[in-house]
Amino acid sequence: MSSSSGYPAAHPELDREIDELLAGNRGWAAERLRQFPEAFNEMDRVHAPPYLLVGCCDARKPMDLVTGSQPGRLFLHRNVANQVRPDDPAIGASFEFALGVLGVRHLIICGHTGCGGIQASLLEDPGGDLGRWTAPVRALAAENATELDALLHFRTRADTLAEMNVIRQLENALAYPAVRARLVDAERPLRLHGWMFRLKTGLIDSIELPWSRWEEEGRLPEGR
Ligand SMILES: [Zn+2]
Incomplete structure (x- = not known):
């Protein structure tokens, strides 16, 4: 024994x-x-973290460590390919708790290069729960097939899709009452951020967010 x-x-x-x-x-x-x-x-x-970070499960991006954060600073929600899915009560619960109760001041969606979940979405449907979970990323890849197919290397395609996925997940987040309420709350302002963590350098890039397009598409709450 x-x-x-x-x-x-x-x-x-x-x-x-x-x-x-x-x-x-x-x-x-x-x-x-x-x-x-x-x-x-x-x-x-x-328990009063300033940040809610939605990140991928990937073992190579321990977000506390890579941002030099002490315990208590980052409220972390992780899933494969850092998704915000309306059919997943876990993310809704994190929004309600972190934004509504704890009052975090930043919502960060963080993707990363070399993401296995994103790469799987460019390949054949693996089936099972992984297939079901990556279906929206697969759909996002199909929507952007022309732009992605123009990229020569698989790795570049996957990393570009990972970046598109960050924006898409922020758009999904914008539909949640817990997020919308905080965007119009003058007393408790909230900032949104899209990040890419790069495995090859260990550095984080901020993605420019398409605020004017979101405005035109009516994604932003009135009175912001
Ligand atoms: Zn990943």
Whole structure:
């Protein structure tokens, strides 16, 4: 029997991997206490993040780390290909809680280069839940087929689609009452941001948002 009671019964390599995580946590907690003796008392008392960030699940973009954010700053909502889908109550709940209750001041949708979910949307439908989940991205690719097909390399096509996807997800976000209410709330202003995290440099680019097109299309609430 292995030291853990999990399945499979004996697998030293897997045990070592998980022990590494838990040891990492103990090291992190000790170091944090050493630097900020009040850190955990404060964390236990206060939850007032300034940012709601919707990002992809990709393991290579730990948004707290890459933005140098301490715990408590980023309210993170992650799913494959950083989507805002009206049929997904999880994102609606995050909007209602982070925007309505916690009062975050920034809503950021963050895509990234080399995104597996986006790349899968350019290939054959994988079926299953992954296929269902990426269907809207697949549809977005079809809408923009002329522009995407003109790009020579698959990687460039995928990264361009990832950028289009950020804008589309912000458009989806604009339909939520929790988002619209904050856009017209003079007391509690909200800023929207579209970001691309670039794996090759570790840097984030801000995407210019099409405010005038959104205005023309009637996507923005009256009284903004
Ligand atoms: Zn991704």
